[in-house]
Amino acid sequence: MIGEKMAKQIIFADGNDFLRRDGLAVEPAAWEDGMRTDAGPGTFEWWYFDAWLDDGSTAVIVYATKPLRQRNDPLTPMITLTITRPDGSKLGTAPLVYPADQFKAAQDCCQVNIGSSWVRGDLHHYELHAEGKELAADLTFTGQAPSWRPGAGKTYFDxxxxxxxxxxxxxxxxxxxxxxxxxxxxxxxxxxxxHDHNWGNLGLERVISHWYWGRAHVGDFTVIFVEIETGRSHGRQKIPIFMLAEKDRILVDKGQALTLKTADFQDHQSGKRYPRSLDFHWQASAGTVHIKLRQPRLIDTFSLLESMPRWKQWLIRLIANPYYFRFNAEMELDVKLAETQVVERGPALYEFMLLN
Structure with a gap:
C-alpha cells in the first residue's frame, strides 16, 4: 500500500507514489493554489488570508465556495472580511453570500473572483481586494518563507x-x-x-472531533504546528502536522514525531473548555523542537452555526455545538538540531476548532 496508514482508515498522503498520483513535484507549484474542486455538492474549498499590521489592526479574509457546514449545497460563493481596529474592537464578521454566477476561479493559478472581490497570486506574491459592509481591504502579500504542503497535501479517511x-x-x-x-x-x-488553501470532499464534522492549529515567526524562524484529533468513527486518532523553516530553508517538515500536551483548562460561556497551556514537542533522530505556549489572550470566538438560519441552528444544537476559538499567546521556541541550536521567544497565533 502506498503512503503511511494510520488506524481506523486514516492515510496520510506522503511519499513519491502519492506525489505522482496527483501530478505533484516535491515543491509546490503555482497551479496547486488554483481551484481544486468542481464546487459541486459534497465538496468545499477556501482561500484564507490574514494580516497582522504594525498599527495594531488585523484583517482576515476568506474566499470560499460555500459555508463549511453546508458542503452538500451547490456552489454558494461567499466572502468573509473581518477587520479588528487597533483598540481590539472587531468589525464585519457575517459572511457575504453571492449568486453562483458571480463566482469565477482559475485552475492554473490562484485567481478567484466573488462579486466585486478578488484575489490573484503565484505562491510568492498575492494581490487581493475584498469588500464587506462599509469595509474593504486592498492588500499585497509577499512571501518571506518557502511555500509548503505536508507531503502530498492530503489526508484520506478511507x-x-x-x-x-x-x-x-x-x-x-x-x-x-x-x-x-x-x-x-x-x-x-x-x-x-x-495565506493557506484548503479543500476536500467529506464532512469534516463527521470525521474530526477538533484541531489545534498555530503559526509564528520569531527571529529567523517560521513554524506551523497542528494536531488534529479524529472523531469516534475513526478511533480518536491524532494527526500531527509540523513545519519549521529558518529564513528560506525548511529544517523540518515531517510531523509524525510531533506530540501535544494541554493543561490548565478554562471554562467558556459557550459551555466549551479550552487549555491555557500547550506544549508541542517534536523529537526524531535529527534532534528536538519544543514549542511552549503560555498566557493566551482570546481574540476571537464564534459558533460555526452563526451563518445558518435560526431554525437550523436550533436543530443542530440538539446534537452538536461546533465552536471556534482564536488566541494570541507568548511562545518559546527551543530548537536543538545538529546544525541549529537556538531559543527564540515571541508572539504566536493559534486556534482551537471544535467541530462537534
Missing amino acids: NALSSYFAWLVPIPYGQVEGTLTYDGKTHSVKGAGY
Missing part, C-alpha cells in the same frame, strides 16, 4: 483513497502592505501575513 481533506500553505510567513477601509476612512497599513 482505504479507497476517495474521501480527503487537503491543505496547501503558499505563504507561511510574508510581508503585507496596502490599505484597510473602515469607519469611513482608508488607512494605509503594513505588517506580516499568512
Whole structure:
C-alpha cells in the first residue's frame, strides 16, 4: 500500500507514489493554489488570508465556495472580511453570500473572483481586494518563507483513497502592505501575513472531533504546528502536522514525531473548555523542537452555526455545538538540531476548532 496508514482508515498522503498520483513535484507549484474542486455538492474549498499590521489592526479574509457546514449545497460563493481596529474592537464578521454566477476561479493559478472581490497570486506574491459592509481591504502579500504542503497535501479517511481533506500553505510567513477601509476612512497599513488553501470532499464534522492549529515567526524562524484529533468513527486518532523553516530553508517538515500536551483548562460561556497551556514537542533522530505556549489572550470566538438560519441552528444544537476559538499567546521556541541550536521567544497565533 502506498503512503503511511494510520488506524481506523486514516492515510496520510506522503511519499513519491502519492506525489505522482496527483501530478505533484516535491515543491509546490503555482497551479496547486488554483481551484481544486468542481464546487459541486459534497465538496468545499477556501482561500484564507490574514494580516497582522504594525498599527495594531488585523484583517482576515476568506474566499470560499460555500459555508463549511453546508458542503452538500451547490456552489454558494461567499466572502468573509473581518477587520479588528487597533483598540481590539472587531468589525464585519457575517459572511457575504453571492449568486453562483458571480463566482469565477482559475485552475492554473490562484485567481478567484466573488462579486466585486478578488484575489490573484503565484505562491510568492498575492494581490487581493475584498469588500464587506462599509469595509474593504486592498492588500499585497509577499512571501518571506518557502511555500509548503505536508507531503502530498492530503489526508484520506478511507482505504479507497476517495474521501480527503487537503491543505496547501503558499505563504507561511510574508510581508503585507496596502490599505484597510473602515469607519469611513482608508488607512494605509503594513505588517506580516499568512495565506493557506484548503479543500476536500467529506464532512469534516463527521470525521474530526477538533484541531489545534498555530503559526509564528520569531527571529529567523517560521513554524506551523497542528494536531488534529479524529472523531469516534475513526478511533480518536491524532494527526500531527509540523513545519519549521529558518529564513528560506525548511529544517523540518515531517510531523509524525510531533506530540501535544494541554493543561490548565478554562471554562467558556459557550459551555466549551479550552487549555491555557500547550506544549508541542517534536523529537526524531535529527534532534528536538519544543514549542511552549503560555498566557493566551482570546481574540476571537464564534459558533460555526452563526451563518445558518435560526431554525437550523436550533436543530443542530440538539446534537452538536461546533465552536471556534482564536488566541494570541507568548511562545518559546527551543530548537536543538545538529546544525541549529537556538531559543527564540515571541508572539504566536493559534486556534482551537471544535467541530462537534
